[in-house]
Amino acid sequence: MLHDRLDWLDDELTHLRDADLDRHLQTFAGAQGPTLAIAGREFVNFGANDYLALAGDPRLAAAAVAATEREGWGAGASPLVVGHASSHERLERELADFEGTEAALLFATGYAANVGVVTALVGRGDVVFSDELNHASIVDGCRLSRAEVRVYPHNDVDALSKQLQDAQTFRRRMIVTDGLFSMDGDVAPLACLVELAKRNDAMLVVDEAHATGVFGPHGRGTCEAAGVEDEVEVRVGTLSKGLGSVGGFVAGRRSLVEWLVNKARPYVFSTALPPAAAAASCAALDVVRTEPARRIELLQRAERLRSTLRAQGWDVGPSVSQIIPLVVGDAARTMQLAAQLRERGFLVPPIRPPSVPVGAARLRLSLSYGHTPEQIARLTTTLAELAPRSDHLPA
């Protein structure tokens, strides 16, 4: 019988459970937001990437409804094969405008955008330098590209510089990095990376997934915040985090977008997003443009939260953003803390290997503009109760 040959799955799953590394889905009712209803109970949600509290915003829903009535639901095909609707076209124009680039290209997800960009820009005979903490979609893009992959230690520009020295024999070079790292909430050393890229004739790709809408004077991301936008020729972003919608995008020169339309396999061989999803993203971009207070206040509150947590003795790592890790170390202890927080009404996801290195398990707080001061205060009080100061002081 067929299922007999899948029995090994049960053994492997038992191993995962024994190591406290198994993962489970939970279902929430109603809209995504700073509070979530799960199994009839309300939780304060510090787990979502909905940084600007737009996922449940009625303006996005209204834009999607109006577009659905106009353009229907399904896109019908991949963009090249009659799947590109007027809402897609409008979003791409608005994204290019927003990013200040010649052009932008919409992908079904940020994951697809990264896989598409890396595989379209490097191949056999090329080399790609990738930060060791880059997102899985970049890692997968590197693997699929067939280029030689050299992983450099996290944010270590000296190590990268050395690695680049003997890379001139390759046809093309690429440096790829997250702008804002999702597990530590820290930022890539972009000015140095720009210099290294120039000096070594390497393309520079920055993935702004967690920073789109949040960082920089206009919310374009970490490149804008560092003042190096014009020197980063390939910028990837996602509409699924700060913008509360869905979809990934690449912004840059026109020839980049033309090349990707022809060569990026996740673009060519996958159905376009529903046009209504693009319309909702346009509504989200509008909020980002007209309500800068969301990102400004979010980052100010994050800074205050980090200092409160530090004063309590928590290790918040190198975070400089709305993503705040509470590094615990042990996976089982991390799970226990997450469960205790949950009992007290807080969703704070535990992050374990393989998402982070062994011994670096952590809780990850994602702060949203939608969290009230009272919710944040209750969280810090609860955290202080759960892990007394002495627990976290160096031995």
Ligand SMILES: *Cc1c(COP(=O)(O)O)cnc(C)c1O
């Ligand atoms: C979440 C994430 C992605 C993937 O974006 P989706 O739109 O969720 O597919 C890509 N890169 C980074 C750094 C991310 O954190």
